[in-house]
Amino acid sequence: MGLSKTFSASDVSVHSTFASRYVRDKPAKYKMPENSTPKEVAFQVINDELMLDGKPRLNLASFVTTWMEPECDKLIMDSMNKNYVDMDEYPVTTELQNRCVNMIADLFNAPHKETDEDATGTGTVGSSEAIMLAGLAFKRKWQNKMKAKGKPYDKPNIVTGANVQVCWEKFARYFEVELKEVKVREDYYVMDPAKAVEMVDENTICVAAILGSTYNGEFEDVKLLNDLLLEKNKQTGWDTPIHVDAASGGFIAPFLYPELEWDFRLPLVKSINVSGHKYGLVYAGVGWIIWRSKEDLPEDLIFHINYLGAEQPTFTLNFSKGSSQIIAQYYQFIRHGYEGYRNIMENCHNNAMVLKAGLEKTERFKILSKDIGVPVVAFSLKDTSRYDEYMVSEHLRRFGWIVPAYSMPEDAKHVALLRAVIREDFSRTLAERLVLDITHVLNELDKLPLPTISPNGGDQVCNGGNCNGSMNTPVLKRKLSDSDHEEDCIPKQLAKCA
Secondary structure: OOOOOOOOOHHHHOOOHHHOHHHOOOOOOOOOOOOOOOHHHHHHHHHHHHOOOOOHHHEOOOOOOOOOOHHHHHHHHHOOOOEOOOOOOOHHHHHHHHHHHHHHHHHOOOHHHHHOOOOEEEEEOOHHHHHHHHHHHHHHHHHHHHHHOOOOOOOOEEEEEOOOOHHHHHHHHHOOOEEEEEOOEOOEOOOOHHHHHHHOOOOEEEEEEEEOOOOOOEEOOHHHHHHHHHHHHHHHOOOOOEEEEOOOOOOOHHHHOOOOOOOOOOOOEEEEEEEOOOOOOOOOOOEEEEEOOHHHOOHHHOEEEOOOOOOEEEOOOOOOOEOHHHHHHHHHHHHHHHHHHHHHHHHHHHHHHHHHHHHHHHOOEEEOOOOOEOOEEEEEEOOOOOOOHHHHHHHHHHHOOEOOEEEOOOOOOOOEEEEEEOOOOOOHHHHHHHHHHHHHHHHHHHOOOOOEEOOOOOOEEOHHHOOOOOOOOOOOOOOOOOOOOHHHHOOOOEEOOO
């Protein structure tokens, strides 16, 4: 007897989602569906598909916060419907943002306290927007200066290390600024201050230093950069400033290394960005940009609008944005205070050291991160003759871990590494568990037969041609050449992965 395809009227209201036709229908991918879907079904279908995502707390690729207290979660949900830009309608939210700006400026030793004025800064959707705003301020100040001197102002440049995050490349390309990168080298994976200062010329709008490299968490030497640049400015008569990209390290250094001079204590540091959604302990969607003084933010970049009920200044790349992350940031500041943030950062550092010690004990890895810096453990295999970092990363996913494998920037691109970002919610138990799982993966990979080389000497072929990537069969080494893309190097019978 054939199956009946008749649906009862009750199917429309869906008493049981899994008994309805909706679980058999193709999901909408390219076109909005013609008819509505019951809310229970819409939730269930989306929720089921999202189960296939990785677990955020086991995602050690990301610096972004993945856990907050339930009380803060409630504040976030209660303020989801507030548009931050409506300052006249939501004056308390605006006041909370201003308090956050003042607190961060104080943390970074801004001189605004000496004048009893509010600090100069604003909330952003992340450090990428903050860097764009800082870069625009530097470019406009430089242009105004060159115009006043009667000199050309059409070829600005910015000096950074090759290890900068991609948002700096976006700024340079979008706003037509030449990006002059200081190359990194093996065993020195951050910007060399001396080489950076050598690249500075009259058209340099600023030198960007990184407090917490994306690649290995290392702090660049902002103090040395400041001293060398002061000397060059004195010799040339220029006034080239410094911006500090403290996206990752801005909420680390003040609590773990308070004596480290990297912030507004250095006279050439004119602006600093920091990510509230990283070690500021807020979910994704909030960053901050702080200027040393009002004079460092050109007035002609600030817009004044009154069509939301009252005149208000605005200096952002976007307009509308949610208020919830701003409110969450203020919650974290008053909830934890200096003591709480210090305790959390100390825990992160200590657990990073536990992970580092566990990896060193295996005698299989070279540690590429530094003890002083962002709590990150970057490490590479000492022996890659049988398998490489990409394969270790891939096999760790069986245990739920997301540990990225990638290569260093140009001039050190031959160095591949794995990186684990240690966040607030990564405990010692998880650190020890990760070491055990990495050891297990290494033991299994050790059992794989060596790949053989094809007669033409160019392509690597798995023994027996069985290269499906399972734990019981050989898997191709996936170290990429310059012409290869990672997606081209999925284990298969024949691969051009040098």
